[in-house]
Amino acid sequence: MAGENITEPRGATKWLLRANASFVYIFFYIPILVLIVFSFSDNRNVGVWGGFTLDWYRDFAESDNTREALWNSVQIGLVATVISVVLGTASALALERFKFRGRAVFDALLYLPIIIPDVTMAVMMLLFFSEAAELFGFSKGFATITLSHIAFSISFVSVVVRARLGGMNDRLEEAAMDLYATRWQAFRYVTLPLIMPGILGGGLLALTLSLDDVVITQFVTGPGWTTLPVYVFGLIRKGVTPLINAVSVVMLVASTILVVLSLIAQRIRGGDTV
Amino acid sequence: MTDTTTRDDSADAAAVATPELEAVNERQKRRRGLWLALPAWVYLAVFFAIPLAIVFVYSFATRNRFGGTDLSGWNLDSYRALGGDLVRAVLVRSVVLAVITTVICLVISYPFAYFMATRSTRTRNLMLVMVMIPFWTNFLVRNYAWYVILGTDGPLSTITETVGLGETRFLFTQTAVVLGLVYGFLPFMILPLYASIERIDGRLLEASRDLYATGAQSFRRVLLPLSMPGIVAGSILVFIPSLGAYVTPVILGGAKTTLLGGYIVTQFLEARNWPFGAALSSVLMIIMLGATVVYFRKGGQTL
Known part of the structure; x- marks a missing residue:
């Protein structure tokens, strides 16, 4: 318009x-x-x-608590991102390129984590892991946080990759296979490079979401696994100090960089063929 | 969406292939699709669908004397407790604040989205990026920024005192909560509104003006009905997270302004009344599912 x-x-x-x-x-x-x-x-x-x-930034850099929380956040974020990128991309390909039994249900299931309020998701994960901990006996921490983050990130990756796939047609893959490429080669050398911007964009989005999450993490965390946002949230509730300002700005800068990278990635045209 | 080429039907391929071959091919393709979807399917079934079911199950359970949960002996006590005075006050307050937030977002976003949709492609893209950046920056940090601004000796108070209006006392009020919610969720309204207004054929508006509609008439009879999917989508996307908001009321509302989200958290982390917390979450989910059904009925698409 x-x-x-x-x-x-x-x-x-x-x-x-x-x-x-x-x-x-x-x-x-x-x-x-x-x-x-x-x-x-x-x-x-x-x-x-x-x-x-610059004292508050020095405090941030020198405090063991913030450094440890930051490191926890990064570890969780990276693992959650890699797994959700793989699962999200596969599901995007399945939904855009194939018809299969249960497709509609799968589509709806993928859609739910995006719209569910984080408090509800936090409650779900808390009850689930409490029940599971009783059955299998494990302690909450890295695994429970990462598993929860993947559960909401898959959907976001899938949406971004689908948007990319939706704008392409599959004739290029067909052409590659007509020229005796195997199915895998057609995917590896034709489809994958074309959807790479979507995968990168989705991955950066997943990383941002993981690094930002407070509510769900707070519900499924265990001793020794405080992430940076959870740590900051705790500080804010206890009593505010300017250290929080500095930590917030660091988080702000980090997420802005990730968003801008994600937007740039999605803008790149995968090759100039399409 | 820069690619406008559409797939044409693969008529040439079908001409060569026999129907039997086609059927085998089709079956293979279906199986391949299923295998591709399977990992995410299983993951979401285990780590999303089962947890969701557990919440419903817990909402019918009983809290025992030690703060634990008794899963035998199902009952509706937790749902009956929803009628209590305190709960009702929290529910009403949450719904009222969520509605106010949604209305304010709509009023601000509609003209904004229209303005954005009528700019040149270049300006439009830049404006969109400038909306996306706060959209994805840390939600906690953005709420905390308002805490700094609204504080008793914060910048806003300093300004009003200098001007002679006296110090402001916004922090820990419902106004502050609505402000934080609007700030947090405004992009959820802008983006779907923009998407639906941008799709409208500008010639329809022109035609209505050619037929002597005033600007207001053309807005009410043409633009508004055509952008309805965006309005519905945006309102749902703002209303649902506002209703379940937890971080904003805790930071900006203080202890007095407990909303549904915070109340649910309290049931789990402090009161240790899990069945009641599960019942509250179930109510929130049912509202959400209802809204989603409305959304798809109105022909909405995902963001």
Whole structure:
């Protein structure tokens, strides 16, 4: 849809639309800017300016708690991302390229983790792992957190990869097989390079979601497995210190980089053939 | 979606293949699809569908004296407890705040999405990226940013005091919670609205104006009905997470403003009344499933 002469809003409407759009962006970015500014403030009070300092970032770098939490987050995020990328891509291929029994049910099942509120998902995982722990006897921690993260990430990867697959047709694969490529070769040398941007985008999204999750992680974590967001959430509830500002900015920068990379990845055209 | 080429029917292939060969081929293809989907199928069955079923089962169980859960002796006690005064207050407050959040998001997002849809492709893409960035940045951090801004001696208070309005006391109020929710979920409204407005043929609006509709009439009779799928999708995508929100009310609402999400968490981590918590979660899920059905009936697509 594009604006044309008679439908183009004039006068007050035009200015209201512009003002509203500016307002939305100011609303989106002001809090982020405020947070960044105050993370450099030399004052124990989180919202009061007290001159420039890098102390809070030094505290972050020197604190064993934050370093350990960060390391936990990274380990969980990487493992969860790799597994959900494999499972999500396979399911995207199955749904876009094949008809099979139970396809509709599978589609619905994939859709649920995206819309379910995190509190509900957290409760599900808590009860599930409590029951499982009673049956099989294991302790909560790395495995339970990672398994839960994969459970919601598969769907997001699948959606992104499907969007990519949906925009392609399968004639290239057919052509490759006509030229005596095996099914595997056709996938490896034709399909995979073409959907790679989708896979990368989906993977980065999965990593972001895993690194961001608080609620579900808090429910399925065990001793010694505090992730960075869970640690920050705990700090906020206990009493706020400017250290949180610095940790928040680090998390903010990390997730912004991941999002931008993800958007760039999805924009890249896999080869110039299609 | 840059590719516009569509697959044509593989008529040439069918002309060579016999029907029998075609059927064998088809069966093979189905089996291959199933094998490909199987790992994720099994994973989601074990780590999503079974947990979901367990929550329903727990909601009929009994809490024993030690805070444990007794799975034998099914009953509806937890659902009966939903009628209690405190629960009802939490439920009503959650629904009211979620509705207010949804309405505010809709009012802000509709003109924004329209504005965005009528820009040039370049501007549009840039605007979209600028919406996506806060959309995927850490939710906890974004709520915490408002905590910093709204605090008693935070920047907002400093500004209002300098202007002479006195210090503001927004933090730990319902207003702060709605603000945080709107901030958190606004992109969920903008994106589907944009997607549906962008798809509308601009010539329809032109035609209505050619036929002497005023701007308002053309909006109400053409634009609004055509963008209805986006409105429904966006409203559901904002309403559901608002209703289940936990992080925002804890950070910005303080202890007084318990909402459904926080109340459920309390049942598990503090009160240790798991069956009741499971019943509350089940209610939340049923609302969510109902909303999803509405969403698909209205012809909505995924984000």
